[in-house]
Amino acid sequence: MHLTRDPLDVGxxxxxxxxxxxxxxxxxxxxxxxxxxxxxxxxxxxESMAVEEIERILAEARERWPRSxxxxxxxxxxxxxxxxxxxxxxxxxxxxxAFAACRYAIEEVKxxxxxxxxxxxxxxxEQWVEAHDHR
Amino acid sequence: MHLTRDPLDVGxxxxxxxxxxxxxxxxxxxxxxxxxxxxxxxxxxxESMAVEEIERILAEARERWPRSxxxxxxxxxxxxxxxxxxxxxxxxxxxxxAFAACRYAIEEVKxxxxxxxxxxxxxxxEQWVEAHDHR
Amino acid sequence: xxxxxxxxxxRYAELAGCTWSHVNVDTPTTVAAVIARVRExxxxxxxxxxxxxxxxxxxxxxLDAPVTEGDEVALLPPLSGG
Amino acid sequence: xxxxxxxxxxRYAELAGCTWSHVNVDTPTTVAAVIARVRExxxxxxxxxxxxxxxxxxxxxxLDAPVTEGDEVALLPPLSGG
Numbered sequence: 001m002h003l004t005r006d007p008l009d010v011g012x013x014x015x016x017x018x019x020x021x022x023x024x025x026x027x028x029x030x031x032x033x034x035x036x037x038x039x040x041x042x043x044x045x046x047e048s049m050a051v052e053e054i055e056r057i058l059a060e061a062r063e064r065w066p067r068s069x070x071x072x073x074x075x076x077x078x079x080x081x082x083x084x085x086x087x088x089x090x091x092x093x094x095x096x097x098a099f100a101a102c103r104y105a106i107e108e109v110k111x112x113x114x115x116x117x118x119x120x121x122x123x124x125x126e127q128w129v130e131a132h133d134h135r
Numbered sequence: 136m137h138l139t140r141d142p143l144d145v146g147x148x149x150x151x152x153x154x155x156x157x158x159x160x161x162x163x164x165x166x167x168x169x170x171x172x173x174x175x176x177x178x179x180x181x182e183s184m185a186v187e188e189i190e191r192i193l194a195e196a197r198e199r200w201p202r203s204x205x206x207x208x209x210x211x212x213x214x215x216x217x218x219x220x221x222x223x224x225x226x227x228x229x230x231x232x233a234f235a236a237c238r239y240a241i242e243e244v245k246x247x248x249x250x251x252x253x254x255x256x257x258x259x260x261e262q263w264v265e266a267h268d269h270r
Numbered sequence: 271x272x273x274x275x276x277x278x279x280x281r282y283a284e285l286a287g288c289t290w291s292h293v294n295v296d297t298p299t300t301v302a303a304v305i306a307r308v309r310e311x312x313x314x315x316x317x318x319x320x321x322x323x324x325x326x327x328x329x330x331x332x333l334d335a336p337v338t339e340g341d342e343v344a345l346l347p348p349l350s351g352g
Numbered sequence: 353x354x355x356x357x358x359x360x361x362x363r364y365a366e367l368a369g370c371t372w373s374h375v376n377v378d379t380p381t382t383v384a385a386v387i388a389r390v391r392e393x394x395x396x397x398x399x400x401x402x403x404x405x406x407x408x409x410x411x412x413x414x415l416d417a418p419v420t421e422g423d424e425v426a427l428l429p430p431l432s433g434g
Contacts, residue, residue, distance in 0.1 A: 010145060010146075010149075010162075011145075011146075014145075014164075018164075018166065018217070019217075020168065020169035020216045020217050021168060021169055022166070022168070023165060023166055023167070023168035024163070024164070024165060024166075025162075025163070025164040025165075025166065026161065026162070026163055026164075026237075027145075027160075027161070027162035027163075027164070028159070028160070028161055028162075028230065028233075028234075029149075029153075029159070029160040029162070030158060030159060030160075030230070030434050031153065031157070031158055031159075031160065032158070033155065033156060033157070033158035033228065034155035034156055043433075044361065044362055045361075045433070046359065046361050046407070046410075046426055046428065048410060049407055049410035049411075049426065050433075052410050052411075074433065074434075081155045082153065082154075082155050085434065086433070086434050093168065095163065095165070095241060098163075099163075099234070099238060102161075103234060106230060106434060109433055109434045110431075110433065110434045111431070112412070112431070113431060113433035113434065114361065114407065114426075114428055114431060114433070115431065115432065115433025115434070116361060116362035116363075116429055116431070116432055116433070117432045117433075118362070128362060128363045128429065129432045130363065130429055130430045130432065165352050178351075179279065179280055180279075180351070181277065181279050181325070181328075181344055181346065183328060184325055184328035184329075184344065185351075187328050187329075188328075209351060209352075220352065221351070221352050241352060244351055244352045245349075245351065245352045246349070247330065247349070248349060248351035248352065249279065249325065249344070249346055249349060249351070250349065250350065250351025250352070251279060251280035251281075251347055251349070251350055251351075252350045252351075253280070263280060263281045263347065264350045265281065265347055265348045265350065
């Protein structure tokens with residue numbers, strides 16, 4: 001459920017985190033950019049570890065912001081430019097917590113998730129991405 | 136378009152701000168909380184000024200984060216608990232700008248938008264909200 | 271004498287018993303002077319704070335902002351949007 | 353001698369020509385020693401950096417982490433998720 005090969009649905013994530021006592025919700029979406037001829041990115045993962053790492057990150061967020069609820073989905077496989085590879089939703093009683101929990105989750109994902117990108121270009125070339133981007 | 140009496144649709148806002156060169160999108164939703172017997176909130180505004188203020192806030196965000204695109208909708212009228220009164224979407228090439236522009240917009244809205252809330256309670260009582268909340 | 275549009279919102283509209291009116295004042299004048307006149311014409315608004323938030327022609331201003339004939343002064347309860 | 357599962361991902365899988373295998377090493381040992389053995393068995397992996405990222409049983413670890421029979425060592429190119 002944290003990893004999927006289907007397009008991500010923000011509405012599903014919102015439904016999982018929102019509730020009548022949580023008045024602030026922050027969502028982050030990372031989408032594939034059209035950098036230098038890129039037409040899509042093939043995402044692969046060490047899937048069992050990625051699932052565990054996501055669960056650790058969500059547990060840490062809940063520990064830091066106990067009244068928040070955070071959900072995260074990462075898409076794998078070939079994702080075309082403009083579509084989302086990751087979606088995070090964080091809801092909390094107040095907006096400070098919602099923003100903080102959402103930001104925490106994406107920063108930890110970038111540092112810790114065993115996921116790799118291979119950029120696919122219009123000219124048929126392919127390239128592994130081996131530096132942190134700053135998207 | 137910045138003010139509406141209909142339920143807010145995040146998908147519409149996303150469609151307006153996302154593009155192939157913007158890889159990070161941050162969304163904020165403010166929803167009506169079930170504080171102390173509140174069943175809904177009646178939002179009213181100085182509508183013509185609110186529209187101008189929103190346009191000023193969006194222009195400021197674009198000036199500060201020129202590669203970002205931010206959209207904002209505020210709902211007016213009676214909004215039940217759990218539904219959104221405000222939705223902001225900010226997309227940018229990188230996530231730092233998207234988070235910053237989204238956060239800027241909601242903080243300025245809270246400070247500057249001529250909008251008022253009257254809480255409606257299950258027991259039939261009503262109360263103007265006259266202090267900044269921290270949602 | 272100049273005619274100044276005056277608008278009341280939210281709780282202040284309830285105090286004034288009115289949402290949109292006008293007052294006549296010697297112009298040029300200031301927002302503070304318009305508010306003083308408002309308190310006479312709409313006695314319920316004496317319950318507003320001594321220095322309420324005000325907008326002049328759809329922008330928040332300080333109470334010493336200059337006002338001329340045809341301007342619109344709005345009296346704004348504490349903002350609670352979002 | 354103990355049997356250690358070894359997994360390769362992304363570019364390292366291309367270098368190894370393999371995604372999942374095992375090596376036999378004297379146990380207990382360390383992740384670094386497993387990697388040294390991997391470089392012998394899969395010569396293509398000599399192109400990996402001197403100190404690649406590694407996970408032991410699905411958690412990132414330092415290369416001096418202790419390894420025993422049955423453990424799973426994964427070799428991870430620089431992470432680029434999100």
